[in-house]
Amino acid sequence: MTGEVNNPQQRRWRISVRGIVQGVGFRPFVFGLADRWRLAGFVRNDSNGVTIEVEGDEHALHAFVHALRAEAPPLARIDQVSVEPLALVGERSFVIATSQAQPQRRTLIAPDTATCADCLREINDPADRRYRYAFTNCTNCGPRFTIVLDVPYDRVNTTMRTFPLCAQCRAEYEDPRNRRFHAQPTACPACGPHLRWSVDTTDPLIAAATALANGDIVAVKGLGGYHLACAADDETAVSRLRQRKQREARPLALMVRDEAVAAHLCFIDPVAHTILTSPARPIVLLPRRPDAPVAPSVAPGMQTLGIMLPYTPLHHLLLAEYARVVGPTRPAAIVLTSGNLSDEPIAYEDDDAVQRLSPIADAMLSHNRPIHMRCDDSVVRVAAGGPLLIRRSRGYAPAPITLATALPCPILACGGHLKNTFALGRGREVFLSHHIGDLENLPTLRSFHEGIAHFQRLFDIQPEVVAYDLHPGYLATQAALAMAIPHKIGVQHHHAHIAAVLAEYGIDGPVIGLAADGSGYGPDSTVWGGEIFIATCADYRRVGHLAHLLLPGGEQAVRQPWRVAAAALSTIYGTDFWQLSLPLVQQLDRSAWTVLARMIERSLNTPRTSSLGRLFDAAAVLVGIGQTARYEGELAILLEQIADHDQPPYPLPLREAASAQEPFRLDGLALLAALVDDMQRGVAPAAIAGRVHQGVARGLLMACRRVRDEHGLTTVAVSGGVFQNVFLLETLTALLTADGFTVLIPRLAPPNDGGLALGQVVVAGAVMAMR
Template sequence: MEQMITNPQQRRWRVNVRGIVQGVGFRPFVFGLAERWGLAGFVRNDSAGVTIEIEGEERALHEFVTALQREAPPLARIEQVSIEPLALAGERAFVIAASQAQAQRRTLIAPDTATCADCLREITDPADRRYRYAFTNCTNCGPRFTIVLDVPYDRANTTMRSFPLCEQCRAEYDDPRDRRFHAQPTACPACGPQVRFARGVGSGEIGSETSDRLDPLVAAATALAQGQIVAIKGLGGYHLACAADDEAAVSRLRQRKQREARPLALMARNEAAAAQLCIIDPAAHALLTSPARPIVLMPRRPAAPVAPSVAPGMQTLGVMLPYTPLHHLLLAEYAAAVGPARVAAIVLTSGNLSDEPIAYEDDDAAQRLEPIADAFVTHNRPIHMRCDDSVARVAAGGPLLIRRSRGYAPAPITLARELPGPILACGGHLKNTFALARGREVFLSHHIGDLENLPTLRSFHEGIAHFERLFDITPEVVAYDLHPGYLATQAALAMPIERKIGVQHHHAHIAAVLAEYGHTGPVIGIAADGSGYGPDGTVWGGEVLVATCAAYERVGHLGWLVLPGGEQAVRQPWRVAAAALAQLYGPDFWRLALPFTHQLDQAAWQVLARMIERNLNSPRTSSLGRLFDAAAALAGMGQIARYEGELAILFEQIADPWQPPYPMPLREPAIAGGPFTLDGLALLAALVADLRAGIAPAAIAGRVHHGVAQALVAACRRVRDERGLTTVALSGGVFQNVLLLETLASALQADGFTVLIPRLAPPNDGGLALGQVAVAGAICSME
């Protein structure tokens, strides 16, 4: 376009900036740059991002645009900058203009972000007017996603709209040189939300405020130090808290919450307290202290001062640092209450009963949590969207997300290529997330949870509607898992969207990795998990695929195991182990001199044996997750899984990593051109021989892990030899097992393979929706 100018030294540009550029201090940053370079014009928020018009010398305009991208605020994420020349307007000043709504909205909403250093200094400074104020924030930190109702991201479109700013806060809010300029959640003790402490009264309502005159957080800290359970309203919902080192309190919390064994998360006051609990390497430290502040799984110190019931049988602890001023203040008071002899850490777990979504509305929290909590810390800032804590660990030198939620969602994952149209992906049944996508942006949702009940399904539908409104996306295609029993699948099929695309579960796992890396494929995909619907009517879960986003071929898989009783075998791994022994040694396997067979309920097994014989509810499975379950059960980890994958998780915890591998041979296809198999039964036979020889469970666990890794390397070599492929994508819930992941990745890299490990989305079913978007987009692009 020809530039319209009257002065050859002067130019005027319109600069459109797209990305996470609202609610992160971007406009005052632009204002400061304009002042630095002596430019006139304006900046404003709109429904697409930020629009800037600048006028001045051409050299200064170029410097401005360069600095715009190099020096952006810490929470900003610039996706695109476009420049359009304009006619000179003769302006003399630069201003921040009012927001402007447009017909099509393309604004990105920032995730909730941990308290910044400046705000933390203020709440700990007795001379500051925000001293000890639990809702202190600025444009560099604080709530975003959980309070936003609509876009543009202005105060009137957040749950802070019911808190008019006082004179001092208004002055900060209106001053483009202040870091609280247009910080929508900003407030102070004079005009903002307030905390209160209340005792539970057994009535299904949160009780009256405590009669003592203590500060609410002092009262809460005292209650925690005395062994009470306290429900705490946070950013994205309620938590349940108790002292981390009080076994009676932790056991009582487990009993009331009906969470028998799954590890509980901890919040440590600071890095020093976290270091009392765990060994923190640099990569874990980076995760722990990042603005997202996830729960980080780290090796526990041998003498970590935590109650045994916090993480039974685990060599790791899940620890997070405070991420709101309320948490910082509460943990400081707790440290003062317990004194230096006790660790300044509390259990902080989701405020719910097991399998329910986290409570986030006050009335609902009163109903559901009052039977669990002895007291409540509440406040009057509404939460609009529930959002659980994220969970991560370090694997192969980088982050591995176990749950992507607070601190990460709803920041988009950017694709390498444009999608042909807007897509909704409904995800899976367990660890559900959904995704809405348009252009190159995939908005992977916060953690919804296991779609096992009506409240969680309602949360799923509410979340989709909220994302559609926020990002102005009306999907033209819906992608879903092939399993007909998944509630997410049933919801997708019932939606009034004409184009529906079913995506095979394990193909979606691999496509998610391809989407993250912008890889076109084909690649060797190793998809390993507990179960997924196989098009052949069997339960898949240990798959070797050759995959692109558009298509896949199953070239190999784990040899067949049997699931006596179907889903019951997942909850009772002894069934899979016993069936495997029957496959190996015949019906008299129970005569083997093993601790497992001595403990076996022979009457129960005989019923299952008849079921298998008659092929009644005994599906075949190629699941690597079930192979680990069987190995763990045989090695003495237990017979019943109290939560998903418990025995396999405990098996990883005890494994001695310096052990030789068990054999797991690659077997040629039974039918020419069919998939090869990896003989998991041979591995279990070697395990049984070691058990009979008295080999320790830790050594057995190490040999199983190395045997599986060695077999998967052999499978990749086979595919490389036949297809010439040298890139391997790893995904599926089994790869939450860091010992297996690191052993396999290292061996593959040493053998010349390029290994793609999921970093932006979980390898488990929390990442399925991303893969479903990638597959549906690729299929539609070919039409």
């Protein structure tokens, strides 16, 4: 192919490619480029990525390197290409060489990826040998992270190692021109995994679809674990699922057959459509149509539905069969929620699934392809023209988030207590884990430790620093402090929220940081959650916060927000609050309040909080939405759902501090007093909810103006669980942008505690860099 070894125009280069370049068809892509440019040499996987040695005409080599980046396969992500000249060898062919393990691993693992169009055509083609085969995949799609045991990413290092390839699959696997060349999970009905139904049947898919249509609850084994499924339009089935799963009110996700069904249930704008149909295939929270034929218990009180499209051949085939069974009069949509009891990790091992899910499910559709790493579905909202991740998991993890500056040493961050994720950082890469969950029981804590061990092995990271939240009661904090890692760095909760945003945008600050959530440990012995910072990656200064509310009973007040609302009324009106015509006052147990009043008077178990989440909770109680929360933030979420957006704001005045060294305060009690006045006048709850949101947005705008006037800062980073509220986020962003601010919205990691670990890595790295 090439000329003589001594041809002056001939060169040989070693090209090292780093990024997500294994298991995504990268080597056959390289093979095709070499063939196009008539180059010789080899390409191979190794523990750092892909290594190419290639020789030929120098102009062709330059074109080859350019095409590596410009034409890479759709699932590849190239982070670095380095070129090193070598002596000519005189090879005359190009080959794909055997993978090579190396002492240090730097390779990346692709996330699990939705079924591609080519594979979908095969499973729907009666003439194809993979017709209706539920485990069809190629280098452009299929399982990755959930089946990988080790690197390099070869079949022997996946859970598919127990399925020897048949002759036909082996021929595809070894053909560089075939899209299944070295597709590690590839299989067919003759040699691959197969479906199982609870009882003997000739067709498990038909049996499962029929059971769903008849009102049964079916456990379905997916990519990263088991789901629980039932008909989306069957109120009896959905209610029974809620009762058995012990999930009283939190909305349930739906899987629909295709985009047409999604559009029948919800309004879908172009941004939402792009996310919904992306290879990640997350659950997307979409505005529901008023006449959507969905059972009321799917999403009680919500104006949105969580919709996802099928992302495995099994899902495509099951939904198609379900559509055939129910016919055109019923929607081809099923509830598909995590296979667990509430607060437990998702079941992913077969024996465990049978034990834990049998009391919930009437039947089980499973298979014999093992799952190595459990992984929940991701959840996304659309906000301010882009994605807002609520849960970053399947389809996104474990793809790294790239930093602008390299970390000084390897770092482990243990994250928070709720919506836990951990993170491992090395160089410029931070591997934010899949969703672990709330660390409130032993199984979830075990999943946390197993996940850390797997990531350390997979990415060959031995952390020298562990970062953790300052709250001493968090199990993640206790785990961090017990680890045999030499350096330990505590990171304030809300500083981590802002640092995560700075990391995403590649800046060090200083910026104005708005961190708003339900609660976080404050160094001043109060509960923080409505904070205005001047922040860099290394440090922060608290320049303002929401004025304190009271939490009578501590954590009990989080689950029973009526306590916060009643304490606020007592602070504003004294004993006269009993004369107010409010749902809370009319329903309040006087003897229960007497006990709380004594606690408040004596400062017994009544922490003070600057939490904006608790202010929204109190507002929701006073409006009459409810008095207790069945899941975290329920009342605040419902307040957003009913809000009329076209309303004037309530006041949220900025109060000066007693001294210049103390932070200013935003007076939430003034906002609640205005709300009570409107309730007394009979103003509609939707209007009141709108005014609460508008008031908070304008109060935060005032706070940012104040910081800009004093410190000259014009960039605002927003984060924290409260900013999952799209009405608030979009209103505030529009106000700040119109006033000349640049607003940084988290897009790559959740604004809630699922993004804390990213911020902890960044803060710890900045602190270590200064030592």
